[in-house]
Amino acid sequence: MAANLETLVEELSKLSVLEAAELVKMLEEKWGVSAAAPVAMAAMAGPAAAAEPVEEKTEFDVIIKDAGPKKIETIKVIRQLTSLGLGEAKTMAETVGGKVLTGVGKDAAMDAKKKLEEAGAVIEVA
Secondary structure (H helix, E strand, O other): HHHHHHHHHHHHOOOHHHHHHHHHHHHHHHOOOOOOOOHHHOOOHHHHHHOOOOOOOOOEEEEEEEEEHHHHHHHHHHHHHOOOOHHHHHHHHHOOOOOEEEEEOOHHHHHHHHHHOOOOOOOOOO
16 A cells, blocks of 8 residues: 555656646545645645745835935935925935835836936835
């Protein structure tokens, strides 16, 4: 019996992630059950599990590293991007590691980075 199980494990290890998902659906229908997440992950363990896609980051922070030589221009851009007043924007421009924008989409983060870098600031998007 153990030899049969080992053969079965070897065969299942050769399945792609899509094939393993299809197998799970077929077994759920055949047996009238629903596979819980831990059971499904155990069935796909091995090489197939390593092929799962990495979740892409969707929220970014725009962090100021240096206001640059044209601090006034940087402050103006910070005010355009945020609802901060002049004093708050000046403080942010002078604060290394200050987050100009938090949890924004990739396009908004890259647009803000471009505008701030055009004003002379050094920016990091994380």
